[in-house]
Structure formats: C-alpha cells, structure tokens
C-alpha cells in the first residue's frame with residue numbers, strides 16, 4: 001500500500017505548515033505527500049509536487065490519473081486548503097475573481113473529494129479549510145464568506161454520511177493568519193479592520209489543531225477560543241443584530 005497525503009495550496013502559508021508537520025510524522029507514517037498548487041515544488045524527499053491550477057477542471061483529471069497510476073494508492077489525508085479572497089464591494093470586484101473564488105473554494109474541494117474517495121478506506125480523513133468568515137454572511141466578503149459557508153456545510157454533511165465507514169471530514173475554521181492571503185489585492189484595508197475584530201492566529205498552531213482534529217475524526221475545528229464564542233453568538237443572535245454588532249466593532 002502507498003500511503004498518500006494530498007495537500008492543496010501547499011506552496012505558502014497554512015498549506016506549507018501542513019506539509020511541514022506531515023513530513024515530521026504528525027499524521028502517522030506516510031509514503032508520499034502530494035502538494036498541489038500553481039507553484040508547487042519539491043520541499044522534502046516525501047513530497048511529490050503537482051504544479052496545477054485548481055480553477056482548471058483538467059487539474060482534477062490529472063490528479064485522478066496519477067492516483068490510478070500509483071500502485072496500491074491509499075489516500076489517508078486530503079487537505080483542501082488552496083484559496084484566496086478578494087475583499088471589497090461586490091459591484092467593484094474584478095469579474096474573474098468571483099468566478100475563480102467559486103471554482104477554487106467550492107468546486108475544487110467537491111471534485112477532489114469525489115475523485116479521491118475511491119482511493120480512501122477506514123481511517124482516511126478529509127480536512128477542508130473553511131474560515132471564521134463562514135459563520136455568517138459578510139458584507140465586503142460576499143463571495144468568499146458564502147463559499148466558506150459552503151465548505152463548512154459540505155464538510156459536516158459529508159462527515160455524517162461517511163462516518164459509518166470511518167472516513168471523517170473536518171471543517172477547519174481559522175481566523176486571520178499573517179500569510180500571503182493578506183497580500184491579495186484589496187485585502188489589506190478591509191482585512192486591517194476585520195482583524196481588529198478577530199485578531200491574528202499562528203498558521204503553525206492552526207495546522208497542528210487541524211491535523212489533530214482530523215485524526216480524531218472531529219467534524220468541526222475552530223482553533224481560537226474567542227472564535228468558538230463568536231460561532232455560538234452567531235447561532236444565538238438574529239442576523240441583523242449580529243451584523244450591526246460586527247459593523248460597530250469594525251468601525
């Protein structure tokens with residue numbers, strides 16, 4: 001059996017941390033770590049890089065073909081992590097950004113999960129990176145926050161479906177991390193205001209918590225205690241009230 005972990009968006013930020021910790025053995029023994037992003041490159045002997053654009057559906061075929069061609073391929077972990085967010089008013093957003101966000105944040109995790117499932121078995125795990133932005137609709141982040149909500153709900157429903165065969169799906173909801181994500185055009189101003197509300201957390205710690213939750217088979221992982229409280233508040237407060245409170249806090 002060839003034990004494989006697949007990590008998308010591994011060339012920087014949270015994905016690079018996930019790969020570093022996987023290579024150190026945090027998730028148990030692995031034969032290969034497949035990293036998938038446009039600039040994927042060899043970072044350790046275990047790593048097999050796939051330089052692919054996950055907004056292009058041909059990339060899903062390429063990965064499925066590679067799994068078929070690998071003798072005894074067993075996907076023990078699929079981490080759907082690749083992502084970017086464009087912040088700002090929806091009407092002012094560059095049109096390609098909305099389509100790319102929808103493809104990368106929603107279609108890619110769905111396709112990759114579907115195509116890797118036949119190569120999974122009891123004990124296999126899917127770690128889907130969502131965000132605290134998923135907790136409620138976010139003006140100035142309309143497409144991004146809705147896509148992350150999709151990831152959250154998709155993960156939890158799938159976890160309930162697959163739990164009987166001991167395949168678990170975890171939605172990981174980090175708050176702001178200081179990664180290249182924040183360098184994206186338009187992000188800095190809104191991100192600065194939003195991060196006042198949520199604060200920053202360390203990508204290494206988020207990776208550690210996410211991998212531990214996946215191993216334990218937990219459907220939801222919110223690493224930050226204050227964000228767990230926010231999650232609860234968004235479930236209790238009516239949306240207009242939660243939105244008003246968020247706007248007041250952001251200034």
Ligand SMILES: NC(=O)c1ccc[n+]([C@@H]2O[C@H](COP(=O)([O-])OP(=O)(O)OC[C@H]3O[C@@H](n4cnc5c(N)ncnc54)[C@H](OP(=O)(O)O)[C@@H]3O)[C@@H](O)[C@H]2O)c1
Nearest residue numbers: 009011012013014037038039054082083176177179180181
């Ligand atoms: N940073 C935050 O504040 C924060 C908070 C909550 C959730 N998140 C989520 O965390 C995840 C990781 O983000 P990060 O903070 O680590 O940001 P990052 O450092 O910018 O990493 C994003 C990764 O996604 C890859 N990627 C982007 N477009 C891609 C495409 N079209 N095809 C394939 N790969 C692509 C990038 O690699 P290439 O450029 O090589 O393609 C990169 O490896 C994302 O899903 C993000 O939404 C981030």
